[in-house]
Amino acid sequence: MNAVHAKDWAQGNRLRLLENGEAFFPRVFEVIRAARREVLLETFILFDDKVGQELREVLIDAAGRGVQVQVTVDGYGSPDLSAEFIGGMTAAGVRFRVFDPAPKLMGLRTNVFRRMHRKLVVVDGEVAFVGGINFSVEHLWEFGPAAKQDYAVEVQGPVVADIHRFASEALPEPRSRWWRRRVSIGTQRAAASGGARALFVTRDNQDHRTDIEQHYLFAIRAAQRRIIIANAYFFPGYRLLRELRRAAQRGVQVDLIMQGEPDMPIAQHAARTLYERLLRDGVRIYEYCQRPLHGKVAVVDEEWSTVGSSNLDPLSLWLNLEANLVIRDADFTAHLAQRLQALIDRHCRQFTAEDVVPCSRWHLMASSVVYHFLRRFPSWSGWLPAHAPKVQLVSPPTSAEQQGGASTVHESPQSTVTKGAG
Known part of the structure; x- marks a missing residue:
């Protein structure tokens, strides 16, 4: 199910437009560095470059001081992360998942359809970021003529609870009574911090196939x-x-x-x-x-x-998992x-x-x-392969693997069809 229905517009939010990586990355890293309890992060692309390395450092630091850190990347968008890159995070306690990991065929990625295309960050259930910016140096001017022009929004206020609830429930693992209680507490709507009305809208392949398109049409x-x-x-x-x-x-x-x-x-x-x-x-x-x-x-x-994150093309409107903030x-x-x-x-x-x-x-x-x-x-x-992608949890390296610099990524036997990925 989607995070909220159209009737659940949240009143009293404070919004900030973040244009390109120059504005987005420093602000996200600043908020993660100040996290006290939890960081939830979903991204289509995470690269092992200048931006990815800084994100990795702040996530490891957060996990090291007791913050619960949950990261999900897309297997097509982030196909070449090394065991060393991921292992440093999982060894520190970061819960790292890959949406629809699949081996390459003759050097080509085969898991093309129904991508996890969302770009979401939620910190302590109090601050959220929604937009189209991936964690890659491609979103910085220094990348050169191919650097991308893009946007995200930082939001504080009642709608953050809806984003947090969605991101929490999207994690494909069994929920203990303690977890359900923690999510319930974390998703209570905060007091108004601004004057904006906002609605968090997602697209999936089950119950909310056309929600984002419908808001455009209205x-x-x-x-x-x-x-x-x-x-x-x-x-x-x-x-x-x-x-x-x-x-x-x-x-x-x-x-x-x-x-x-x-x-x-x-x-x-x-x-x-x-x-x-x-x-x-x-x-x-x-x-x-x-x-x-x-x-x-x-x-x-x-x-x-x-x-x-939603483009206006067949992939985003009818296949990918997307998320927009409507304001x-x-x-x-x-x-x-x-x-x-x-x-x-x-x-x-x-x-x-x-x-x-x-x-x-x-x-x-x-x-x-x-x-x-x-x-x-x-x-x-729907007739093509990989029409029901799964999410796999990457296991932390063992002590022997840490000492030997293991180069293999260990996947948890837990592998669950993600919400909305049918």
Whole structure:
């Protein structure tokens, strides 16, 4: 089940937009260093680089002073972590899990579908981070032209209890009475610390397959003045495209920020197959050209916004496990809109009808086939291997292995289908 239902909007939250790794990593590490009881962390990508090493150090330090540290990474997104890298954490007491680990076949990763794509951090049940930023140096300017542009939100207040409850219940292990009591205590809603209303929304493959998409649809249908969507991989279904076109037709200013320097060229090609129809209906399209866009954020009018891990493509909308924070707050929404407008003004190229290359009849037919294939691919993917991923707990190294510098990762015999991964 999802953490909350739509009726459970939490009032009284304090929010802070964190743009790129320069803002995100120092703040997350600062909060973990101050942790007293518990750290829950989920990420799609954790690399053994400058950022990953610092995260590893702060987690080991937290575990060493008695903090309960739970980490889950995705087996596809984080495939090459060494036994030494993980073993240093598990030896210190960190509970380290891998979502759907799978051996490579001829050097290629085979566990492609139904990824654990969430990026969540919850500390002491009091502070949470939700967004699209992974733990990798790729999110820092120093990485160079391929550094990613992305966003996360730090939140304090009552909605943190909902995020904490979800992250706790997602851990696939038996719950003792003590654990259930601790989770219950830790997830009591905190007193209001700000003025923002917020709702934690997730997507899974069981009960909440379309929740994130539905919140986009509700907001777009209600839009009266302006919509800004910045999304790295934009290839939504017919309903979302239809509502964006209808919004533009009724006079709403609809601005889409897409990738102009894509990390995956096929994603840009797929998005561009949609441009002609969107432009014809009055949607304004911008391509961000300074570096790869990795953001998954949106603003509607003066109050509604969202920050999270969900792209608007078939993988995120119909296959992956995702998490977004949906926000109703004028100050936060205005700030996010201002940052997105700065992106448009300084680093985007507007794509107009004149830029659309006239397509032959054959090209139009081919584009239509590609579109409908990608639209229906999620329902077909259930026939493919690894459609029910599992989460495996990595065992701490034995004393002999620690002395000998073991290079193998020991997995617990416990292996449970994760919540929502069907």
